[in-house]
Amino acid sequence: MYIGSALILSLFILPLWNITLEAPQYPEPLGLDIHINGLQDGNNPNDVKNIDLLNHYIGMKNLPKDMLEFDIFPIVIIVMSLLGFIAALTGKRKLFLTWVILMIILGTAGIYDFYIWLYDYGHNLDPNAILKFLDENGNPMAYQPPVIGTKKLLNFTVHSYPASGAFVLALSMIFAFWAYIKAGKEKE
Amino acid sequence: MKQISKLIILTLMVSVGLFLSSCGQGGSNGGALKSSAAEKVFVAPGKWDSHYAFISGGFSGQLSVYGLPSGRLFKVIPVFSVDAEKAWGFNEETKPMLMTSHGFIPWDDSHHPDISQTNGELDGRWVFINANNTPRIARISLETFETEEIIEIPNSAGNHSSSFVTENTEYVVAGTRFSIPIPQRDMPISEYKGNFKAALSFIKVDQKTGHMEIDFQVLMPGFDYDLSHPGRGKSHGWFFFSTYNTEEANTLLEVNASQNDKDFIAAINWKKAQEYIKAGKFKTMPAKYTHNLYSDDTHSAVSETKKSVRVLDASKLPGLVYLMPTPKSPHGCDVDPTGEYIVGSGKLSASLTVHSFTKMLKAIEEKNFDGDAYGIPILKFEATLAGTVQQPGLGPLHTEFDNKGYAYTTFFISSEVVKWKLGTWEVVDRKPTYYSVGHLMIPGGNSRKPFGKYLVAMNKITKDRYLPTGPEVCQSAQLYDISGDKMELLLDFPTVGEPHYAAGIPAELVTKRSKKFFKLEDNEHPHAVKSEAETKVVRKGREVHIYMTTIRSHFAPDNIEGIKVGDKVYFHVTNLEQDYDVPHGIAIIGANTSELLIMPGQTETFVWEPKQPGVWPFYCTDFCSALHQEMQGYVRVSPRNSNVKLSWSLDGE
Numbered sequence: 001m002y003i004g005s006a007l008i009l010s011l012f013i014l015p016l017w018n019i020t021l022e023a024p025q026y027p028e029p030l031g032l033d034i035h036i037n038g039l040q041d042g043n044n045p046n047d048v049k050n051i052d053l054l055n056h057y058i059g060m061k062n063l064p065k066d067m068l069e070f071d072i073f074p075i076v077i078i079v080m081s082l083l084g085f086i087a088a089l090t091g092k093r094k095l096f097l098t099w100v101i102l103m104i105i106l107g108t109a110g111i112y113d114f115y116i117w118l119y120d121y122g123h124n125l126d127p128n129a130i131l132k133f134l135d136e137n138g139n140p141m142a143y144q145p146p147v148i149g150t151k152k153l154l155n156f157t158v159h160s161y162p163a164s165g166a167f168v169l170a171l172s173m174i175f176a177f178w179a180y181i182k183a184g185k186e187k188e
Numbered sequence: 189m190k191q192i193s194k195l196i197i198l199t200l201m202v203s204v205g206l207f208l209s210s211c212g213q214g215g216s217n218g219g220a221l222k223s224s225a226a227e228k229v230f231v232a233p234g235k236w237d238s239h240y241a242f243i244s245g246g247f248s249g250q251l252s253v254y255g256l257p258s259g260r261l262f263k264v265i266p267v268f269s270v271d272a273e274k275a276w277g278f279n280e281e282t283k284p285m286l287m288t289s290h291g292f293i294p295w296d297d298s299h300h301p302d303i304s305q306t307n308g309e310l311d312g313r314w315v316f317i318n319a320n321n322t323p324r325i326a327r328i329s330l331e332t333f334e335t336e337e338i339i340e341i342p343n344s345a346g347n348h349s350s351s352f353v354t355e356n357t358e359y360v361v362a363g364t365r366f367s368i369p370i371p372q373r374d375m376p377i378s379e380y381k382g383n384f385k386a387a388l389s390f391i392k393v394d395q396k397t398g399h400m401e402i403d404f405q406v407l408m409p410g411f412d413y414d415l416s417h418p419g420r421g422k423s424h425g426w427f428f429f430s431t432y433n434t435e436e437a438n439t440l441l442e443v444n445a446s447q448n449d450k451d452f453i454a455a456i457n458w459k460k461a462q463e464y465i466k467a468g469k470f471k472t473m474p475a476k477y478t479h480n481l482y483s484d485d486t487h488s489a490v491s492e493t494k495k496s497v498r499v500l501d502a503s504k505l506p507g508l509v510y511l512m513p514t515p516k517s518p519h520g521c522d523v524d525p526t527g528e529y530i531v532g533s534g535k536l537s538a539s540l541t542v543h544s545f546t547k548m549l550k551a552i553e554e555k556n557f558d559g560d561a562y563g564i565p566i567l568k569f570e571a572t573l574a575g576t577v578q579q580p581g582l583g584p585l586h587t588e589f590d591n592k593g594y595a596y597t598t599f600f601i602s603s604e605v606v607k608w609k610l611g612t613w614e615v616v617d618r619k620p621t622y623y624s625v626g627h628l629m630i631p632g633g634n635s636r637k638p639f640g641k642y643l644v645a646m647n648k649i650t651k652d653r654y655l656p657t658g659p660e661v662c663q664s665a666q667l668y669d670i671s672g673d674k675m676e677l678l679l680d681f682p683t684v685g686e687p688h689y690a691a692g693i694p695a696e697l698v699t700k701r702s703k704k705f706f707k708l709e710d711n712e713h714p715h716a717v718k719s720e721a722e723t724k725v726v727r728k729g730r731e732v733h734i735y736m737t738t739i740r741s742h743f744a745p746d747n748i749e750g751i752k753v754g755d756k757v758y759f760h761v762t763n764l765e766q767d768y769d770v771p772h773g774i775a776i777i778g779a780n781t782s783e784l785l786i787m788p789g790q791t792e793t794f795v796w797e798p799k800q801p802g803v804w805p806f807y808c809t810d811f812c813s814a815l816h817q818e819m820q821g822y823v824r825v826s827p828r829n830s831n832v833k834l835s836w837s838l839d840g841e
Contacts, residue, residue: 028768045766046766046767049766050766050767053739053740053765053767057814057815130815131814
């Protein structure tokens with residue numbers, strides 16, 4: 001349980017999610033790392049700047065420097081880590097489970113929030129965009145990257161997958177759940 | 189019947205046999221047809237060559253960058269001549285690079301590139317190259333593939349025995365071809381003998397920055413100094429120069445400088461020279477020369493005039509220089525990878541002379557002298573002789589070495605490369621060149637560690653080798669595979685200007701250093717602007733300074749009004765891009781200069797002096813993006829007496 005609580009603090013360093021953009025002109029793909037407290041260059045310096053530069057042609061907004069989420073997520077992580085430690089100190093089995101469930105709920109909420117943002121980022125386009133494309137149905141084309149998976153967007157192939165931070169988060173939940181099981185066995 | 193059919197079969201077999209053997213004959217003459225030469229030079233699309241070759245541009249004044257084994261041209265680095273494509277010598281930032289004590293010079297003749305070394309091995313930091321006509325040495329960075337520094341050499345004329353580095357790049361050395369009055373003065377040419385002198389310059393290189401400074405010059409008798417090479421390994425600390433015109437003729441040199449049976453290879457003990465400098469045995473001579481330095485921080489060059497140089501007189505300082513007699517006007521003066529052998533290619537001689545460094549030291553110790561020249565001891569010919577390569581060809585010029593103990597010498601008159609063995613002096617192979625080869629280059633062939641896979645021969649004549657292009661035909665190089673016992677011609681490829689000499693290096697020693705773009709935050713150009721918000725137009729009397737930016741796909745500002753006829757308009761343009769391979773260019777109608785080609789994060793400046801009122805367009809000259817063709821703007825020019833206010837905008841803002 002202690003390990004689980006400590007592990008999630010690594011999210012202040014490790015990225016939660018990574019979006020990679022591949023195109024013939026980019027033998028070194030552009031990368032975007034999503035951290036709990038902001039967006040960072042994923043592959044090379046200036047990747048965020050260069051993604052914005054390309055996106056302005058199709059009327060997409062600049063990638064956000066500040067978002068409410070980037071203020072909230074770090075607080076959530078600190079609070080969850082503290083709660084985890086408290087649960088560990090009390091040694092109460094039920095609290096361990098509660099922590100895991102709470103983490104799952106928060107994680108799901110986070111991914112849903114990520115989806116909402118991606119939807120807006122891909123659909124909310126400048127009406128004066130330089131390049132306007134229509135999809136097969138004649139509607140303005142949207143450039144929403146997938147939450148998980150790979151998708152072709154114009155000349156780019158976009159990969160969106162969990163990054164090291166997400167795996168550490170999962171690991172912390174496994175540790176907590178394992179602590180829950182183990183505590184149960186000891187009781188017997 | 190049986191007999192007849194037997195006879196027919198026999199006849200057929202014989203004729204087939206003859207046909208096959210004649211094919212074999214044709215194959216060995218045709219070289220490339222016989223083997224897999226095409227495969228050996230084929231670099232598949234998108235793949236990289238294994239070596240860089242830096243080939244001098246001769247009378248183009250530049251340095252071109254090729255890939256080996258493909259022979260593909262990547263870049264022509266402007267060095268001593270203006271280059272409108274890259275604005276070299278046209279923009280305000282690089283004009284100071286071409287300043288000399290004679291003023292701005294837009295051209296020179298570049299000859300001998302040499303790559304910097306550490307412990308006698310190529311290190312891929314810099315390439316040095318000499319300007320032959322107005323003596324200068326340039327240093328080119330292999331991070332940016334741009335010329336960073338040019339230093340003028342005083343007391344020198346026809347800077348030919350240059351620019352060769354010592355084994356830790358302590359010095360880059362520049363020797364004069366012509367002897368001249370030192371210091372220059374008005375005197376009769378006929379009084380050459382005994383009065384004209386030569387200066388050999390040792391230029392110190394700062395190991396961190398690469399910055400050059402003339403440490404000292406060695407003042408020598410009035411011969412012609414043709415080529416030079418450093419000692420290495422055991423002979424580190426010495427430098428060897430070939431000489432001709434030891435007759436000291438001042439007219440019809442083709443006859444009058446070819447009379448002596450032997451000229452000299454001059455051996456300079458530069459460690460001794462350092463001792464003499466320390467002991468204060470030098471003379472400080474007044475001398476005017478420029479030192480031009482380009483900075484990647486300010487993206488600008490500064491030209492400084494130097495006033496004096498330290499000179500050591502070889503005639504008066506014992507132990508500084510010894511002369512080794514070498515037959516018939518030696519041209520190349522090449523030192524093998526161990527540093528033991530010094531090969532003198534007497535270009536009018538029928539044999540090659542090889543001196544031994546060990547024997548030279550012994551002869552000096554035993555004072556085995558054969559008189560002196562202006563007080564400089566002449567060593568006995570037999571005392572330093574290691575061996576002679578007998579009758580190898582006609583007109584030997586230059587020698588390079590592989591890593592297996594073989595030497596390769598070019599023969600101009602018999603138009604061939606000859607491979608021979610060091611120590612036994614026997615010729616083991618020869619291959620024709622097309623035609624009249626000058627220098628040759630083996631990557632690292634002038635260091636302790638040659639990479640003996642390829643040999644590049646650089647020819648003086650091409651005649652019928654390529655499609656004709658009028659009276660002036662292309663210049664050319666030829667690539668040979670030297671990894672086997674016999675050399676094999678793989679490829680002909682044309683070069684830019686006359687390829688005098690080249691320097692080659694395995695690509696991996698360079699690629700990892702190569703810069704992708706300049707960081708905008710590190711840009712210290714005095715006229716840089718780092719965001720569109722900072723762009724502006726400032727009037728200072730008749731000078732107008734436009735502080736402009738470029739980013740895909742627009743200029744900021746792109747509408748400018750309030751310029752007047754007679755103004756001198758400076759466009760200071762900063763490329764805000766921070767991605768690999770996104771330069772922008774700019775040019776305006778009627779500007780009496782070249783375009784600018786601005787790398788990401790860089791600032792460059794051009795001057796425009798509009799001569800008539802109107803609205804004049806400018807545009808991006810480098811196809812930068814999908815909206816490149818939209819990357820354009822206008823400048824409104826009003827009559828001198830107009831009161832149109834100075835204003836600038838982008839998208840009406």
